[in-house]
Amino acid sequence: MPTEAPTASRRRGELLERAILDAAWAEVLEVGYPKLTMEAVAARAQTSKPVIYRRWRTRAALVLAAMQHSLPGWDDLPDTGSLRSDLIALLQRVAHRFDLVPGDLIPGLITETFSDPESAAAVRAQITSFARARILRPVLQRAVARGEITTTEISPRLARLPFDLMRNESMIYGMPVSDAAIAEIIDEVVLPVLAATPRES
Structure with a gap:
């Protein structure tokens, strides 16, 4: 030692x-x-x-x-020219971000902080920090300007949705989320929900 x-x-x-x-x-x-x-x-x-x-x-x-x-930040968000490819690129970046985290780290932190509410809350905040509306809003603003969707106003739950689905995929199957799974999350869930979101008043 x-x-x-x-x-x-x-x-x-x-x-x-x-x-x-x-x-x-x-x-x-x-x-x-x-x-x-x-x-x-x-x-x-x-x-x-x-x-x-x-x-x-x-x-x-x-x-x-x-x-x-130590992990990469979120200053340079994807700008590919379409909402679909922006969202796919963003989720791929999230997947890569957690490729950089050792597999025993998050379970170890959760276990160690279980009896300490303040520390446990900090762990949850760090794990879900990328799922805030502020991360998605620039992507949505560009999509509104292109006429792909009608509003950037989304609920906190919708802001978390693609990342929650990706995290669930990883936890259930115990492996990195594939590009195919990311595309399915975007095409079958996220884009239809965004298209159905009411226009800003």
Whole structure:
């Protein structure tokens, strides 16, 4: 087991936090969530456990922050020229995003935080963070401008729908969601629902 390293000099604020988050994610990828220790993260980041605990009170909180820090963001949303291909590209990106997450991480986080409502809520928020209406709205706005649909106003449930269906597909069959399954979700469920959504008043 790595020994705890002394705190590196002159690292403060964001620079130190980035080093800790990078170290935590590297440990997750190298040893998996169940074997991750705060000692190993501190050694890799060249800091101390108390420094880490001042920022993240639990291992789960640290790893959630590291996951958010390390996974690709949503700044560059698909713009392919059609709503269907935009939505397919978006779901493929979501599928790829979770290809980057070790298979034992999400189950481990859920199990570890089961008795801690605050941490459990943070895990759920991280897992479903891509399913917010703000992620879909730019795609829908372009579709409205092209005349493909009539409104960008969708309910939170509809905003979650394609991602919930994809997550269910993965959990039921225990494998990455195929491109064919993504196309079926879009063609057979999401597009018909969007087409039936009432026009903005």
